[in-house]
Amino acid sequence: MLDLKYLREEREKLERALKNRGYSLDILEEIDALDKARREYIKRANELRARKNEISKEIGLRKKAGEDIGDLLEEAKRVEEELREVEEKEKETDKKFWELWAYVPNIPHESVPVGKDSNDNVIVRQWGEIREFDFEPKPHWEIGEMLGILDFESAAKMSGSRFAVYKGLGAILERALINFFLDTHRKNGYIEVFPPILVKPESLFASGHLPKFEEEMYRMERDDMYLIPTAEVSLANLHRDEVIPEEKLPLYYVAYTPCFRREAGSYGRDVRGIIRVHQFNKVELFKYTKPEESYIEHEKMVQDAERILQMLGIPYRVVLLCTGDMGFAAAKTYDIEVWAPGLNRWLEASSVSNVEDFQARRANIRLRRKDGRKEYVHMLNGSGLATPRVFIAILENYQQKDGSVVIPEVLRDYVGVDVIRP
């Protein structure tokens, strides 16, 4: 949620931001009108309540003195009547106003390129040698099935499409990745957290996933709980309604969780393999920072995620998303894409965003300056990393002509073997 100053005082900035993101400006008129109306109602209601308080106080005094209070009771009735009317309108207007305001996305940072869609994203850097194959590299699902470490048939039987069963060394490799990610980030100063993955709607509102992305999530109707689409949700709620002393910032967190996504609206896309599945594992990085430090911390977070891929020897590129391609809550986002030779394409393995104070305002998380002043903190999130895409990259980049897959050196202690053979 944005600061209301953008609506009231810095309207041009807001309009430019919406335009650059490809949003229509139409709702702004309505929001603006609602804001003005609601303030009028607040003003009138406050006046009436003030009078009401006066009357009550005077009744108390007069009663004690044994005087007549008939005229006051009458006035009180009139005031009460008008107050009810005004309060009702106020409530209604207020509700509509905040509903609409909650749909307004974050303002992109000035360093974000203006653009329409992913074609306008900017490749910032690329790392690693793209391997030349002396045979036709296979897609990961073929490798995985051939090695007996991925089983899509059984997965479809128990859960339907877009699920995978990891077996044997496949299961071990998956677990190895999670542990390797967690261990590495922990050594870089992140506090490890294992949060709930079933959360209340308020938590999703705070992280910015509700109300806009209801369709993307699995909901437990009986208890009105949701399965998290990312650990960002849990980590963004870790300090909800808290005031953090500035000397405690920045706070670094890392969490492994399963993530659940309905993938509504992507029917028929990436249906094979584990590119796009309903349930996957992800290690998430999260930071709470002072506003003046968030962009430095953002760069550092990207590098923390990149380091993992360097250690694994997987070629990747860092992409700066343009205004039209960024997520709702983000002010600036870098994607890290890994090279998948079997698919002959780049796959997003991480998305690292600075949401500035957008979530902090929704979650009410502030910092206390040394002089006692309070400000909203800046919050950052980034995958570090999502396992399926890395799993794919390992299988496809490290595949050998005989169908075996070499395990990257840093993972060998975790997996227990150097090569997965047919």
Next chain:
RNA sequence: GGAGAGGUGGCCGAGCGGUCUAAGGCGGCGGCUUGCUAAGCCGUUGGGGAGGGUAAAACCUCCCCCGUGGGUUCAAAUCCCACCCUCUCCGCCA
């Protein structure tokens, strides 16, 4: 799932229909005193909103907030209803 207890300011804790503008304590901050330290004394100390004020602050006025939402009343922390959360015990289960 059953039974019970409880949710009040940063924390502890009183209050049970009208100076609650929430006692008192602890903590924090400022000061005084004290040759140091401990202690003592005085003062101060919540959040949100609307309006005014300012270059921006400071500041001023009013309103709301005692778990949440309703209700009763001229008047609610206090009475009534519903819900949420926490804790204890029992049952069931991983």
